[in-house]
Structure formats: structure tokens, C-alpha cells
Amino acid sequence: MIFQLQRYTIDTDRRELTLSGKAVHVEPQVFDLLVFLIENRDRVVSKDELFSAVWKGRIVSDATLSSRISAARRAIGDDGEKQAYIRTIARHGFLFAGELIKTESKAHAPEAVGQPERRQNITFCKTPEGIRLAVATVGDGSNLVKTANWLNHLDYDWRSPFWQPLLQALASSHQLVRYDARGTGLSDWNAQEISFDAFVRDLETVVDALGLERFSLFGMSQGAAVAATYAARHSERVDKLVLHGAYAQGRRRRNSLEDEDQANALTTLMRYGWAKEHSPFMQAFSSIYFPKATTEQVRWFIELQRVSTSSENALRIRRACDNIDIVDLLPTIRTPTLVTHCRYDNVAPFEQARLIAAAIPNARLVPLESENHAILPDEVVWPTWLREIEDFLAG
Numbered sequence: 001m002i003f004q005l006q007r008y009t010i011d012t013d014r015r016e017l018t019l020s021g022k023a024v025h026v027e028p029q030v031f032d033l034l035v036f037l038i039e040n041r042d043r044v045v046s047k048d049e050l051f052s053a054v055w056k057g058r059i060v061s062d063a064t065l066s067s068r069i070s071a072a073r074r075a076i077g078d079d080g081e082k083q084a085y086i087r088t089i090a091r092h093g094f095l096f097a098g099e100l101i102k103t104e105s106k107a108h109a110p111e112a113v114g115q116p117e118r119r120q121n122i123t124f125c126k127t128p129e130g131i132r133l134a135v136a137t138v139g140d141g142s143n144l145v146k147t148a149n150w151l152n153h154l155d156y157d158w159r160s161p162f163w164q165p166l167l168q169a170l171a172s173s174h175q176l177v178r179y180d181a182r183g184t185g186l187s188d189w190n191a192q193e194i195s196f197d198a199f200v201r202d203l204e205t206v207v208d209a210l211g212l213e214r215f216s217l218f219g220m221s222q223g224a225a226v227a228a229t230y231a232a233r234h235s236e237r238v239d240k241l242v243l244h245g246a247y248a249q250g251r252r253r254r255n256s257l258e259d260e261d262q263a264n265a266l267t268t269l270m271r272y273g274w275a276k277e278h279s280p281f282m283q284a285f286s287s288i289y290f291p292k293a294t295t296e297q298v299r300w301f302i303e304l305q306r307v308s309t310s311s312e313n314a315l316r317i318r319r320a321c322d323n324i325d326i327v328d329l330l331p332t333i334r335t336p337t338l339v340t341h342c343r344y345d346n347v348a349p350f351e352q353a354r355l356i357a358a359a360i361p362n363a364r365l366v367p368l369e370s371e372n373h374a375i376l377p378d379e380v381v382w383p384t385w386l387r388e389i390e391d392f393l394a395g
Helices: 028-039 047-055 062-075 154-159 164-171 196-209 222-233 257-273 280-289 295-308 311-322 327-332 350-359 382-394
Strands: 002-005 008-011 016-019 086-089 093-096 102-104 121-126 132-138 142-146 174-179 215-220 238-244 337-342 364-368
Touching: 002 028, 008 028, 028 047, 028 062, 028 093, 028 295, 047 062, 047 093, 062 086, 121 196, 132 154, 132 196, 142 164, 142 196, 154 164, 154 174, 154 295, 164 174, 164 382, 174 196, 196 222, 196 311, 215 222, 222 238, 222 327, 238 382, 257 280, 257 311, 280 295, 327 350, 337 350, 337 382, 350 364, 364 382
Parallel strands: 142 174, 142 215, 215 238, 238 337, 337 364
Antiparallel strands: 002 008, 002 102, 008 016, 086 093, 121 132, 132 174
């Protein structure tokens, strides 16, 4: 269904809230709460009904519900004083009082001008040791393979305000291929081996299963090291190589006491606070990766941790990343390479980008003015980043 509320559009199939055509960041629980209230707008909805519909009967506090109600109000330009759309009915529950301009079935709704709907196709392939990997393909054009990174979930990422704008942009001019690495997302979680070498083998499995003879690679974070390693080993198959937020050395391979201490601290916090919204780990982890993210973006990021993998797998993946070292193979890469990097990245220091760009023959380095690990859609530098990537791939 599509609901139209003044300048807001709520699309339940795409799980998307837009304001005058521009996406509004809203976390999954808040979106579900908002849709449930709209669908039941002819009556007062009790707290118990919301707990059942949104949290599936899980025990949550009244404070959590209140925060989600507040977030839903903010998302559609309402607040606790006006209560123009979402009203609190004392001792009874909540009532959606906004007047919808129109309600349409998705089957009869017109396509948004300039924003054709793209549906990804998710399939599975098996590694030589029998691990099932989930693979998503979407779009048309030359093949662009995005390597898996920390952390992925093919379905959740496609709906996330973090990743959807980037993925949609890439799919607009390429056949975009993504996959969930072993131990994460829709792929098998019970992998006996989780290591950097295994991550590279996962990429080899995916491209071979799809029969891709020639393609470009796009790697972010530790996925950049995976992409670079594949390009070094299979240069005859890789047209272009794009690396963002890359590091050639994990925290334990940088000969830095600060990095070593940070690696120890993160693994300790992960062990005791994985995917808990108010845990010290989630606060520390989010502030390191995305210090400039909004509250809603942070909540999406936290939810991604929860749905993407288990605490045990997260620790195993983190250890594998901390021990990455591909410095020696960088000079052997012959693929045209673009290295983009946020100048004040706290996850992968800018020095790592300089090291990579200097070591790969003829690589081009593009510094970006941001403190985040990955560029977020609402940052000023976002259009510049996309333009650099597309110009390089098209060149």
C-alpha cells in the first residue's frame, strides 16, 4: 500500500517514507509502528496491540514505546505538543488522527518519476566446503560486484537509509552484484572457518557461480582488502577497482599500541554488549564508525548488527579483520584503481588510504571531507563521492 499524508508518502512494500520525494530516515520499528497506526486509524490502538504488532510480543518497556512514538511523530513533522497526526489517548493508547490525502493499492500506484522501482533477485550458491552464500543481483549494464564488508544483510541493506541510496545509485547504471559473506546476513551462519582467506574464497565462489567473466569490483572497509586481493590474483577478470574506507593492515598489524588497545577494547565490549541499543559497546562502536550520524541512523546501524550475525560470529569476523595484511600484494595489482577515503575516518586512518594508493601502480586517491567511515546520504560530500565513482567506472 501507499499512503499519502500531506507531502509525506508511506510505501509499505518498499518500507520507505519520503517527504516531497526525498527519503526520510526512519528505523524499522518506527516505520512498523507508524504503518500499524495508519492502518488502524479508525480506532484507538492500545499499548498491548503495539507491543504485539511491532515487537512480536517481546517484553519492552513503556519508555521504549514512548521513544518510538516520539520518533514516529518527528518522522512526519509532528511532536508531543501538537499531536496533529499521532494523539496520545490517556490510559487507552494512541490514535492516528492525520487526514490521508489518498490511499492506493501498490498495484494501481503510479511509478515515481525518475525513480523506477528496482527489485533485487536473491539466489544462493555453495562454497567448495558446502557453505551457502546469499547473492543479490539488480540493475542493468556492466557488471559491478560489491564485496561483502562489516556487516551485510542483503534484504535489510536494500531497505536501510544507510545503504539503499548508494545501492540504488550503483544499480542505476550497472548490474550490481552483492552477497552476504559466510557467517552473516542470509548466508550460512555456522561456518567452521571465518578468516580473511575464506572471505576471498567467498568472492571467488560468487563470481564463478554467476559465470562473470569480466566485471568491476567495489570494496568498502575490509571488503576493500578482499577486492584488492582478488584483483591481484585475477587481474584478467577485473576491469576497474574502487576502494573506499580501505585498510591494507588490520589494527593488530599496524605496529601501533593505540590500534592494539582499541582492538582489545572493541572485542571486550562486543563480547558483553552485542546488539544491545544502550550498551557501552553499541555507543562506542557507533561513535567510531559514524560520529556524525543522526539518532535514527544510529538506530538503523544498531539494528543491522542484530540482524546480520550472532555475537560469536561478530567476534570471529572482528579478529579476522584485525589481522588483515595485504601490503606486499598491492604493488602486483595492475587493475585501474580509485581510492576514496574520508579524511577523518576513525576506523581506517587516512594513512592507510595513502599507503594503498601509493603502493598500487597508477592508483588515484580522492580525499573526502568527512568524519564518518562511509559517506552518508545527507552529507555535503555525498554527490561528489558518487560522481567520482561513476566517472571512474564509466571512463
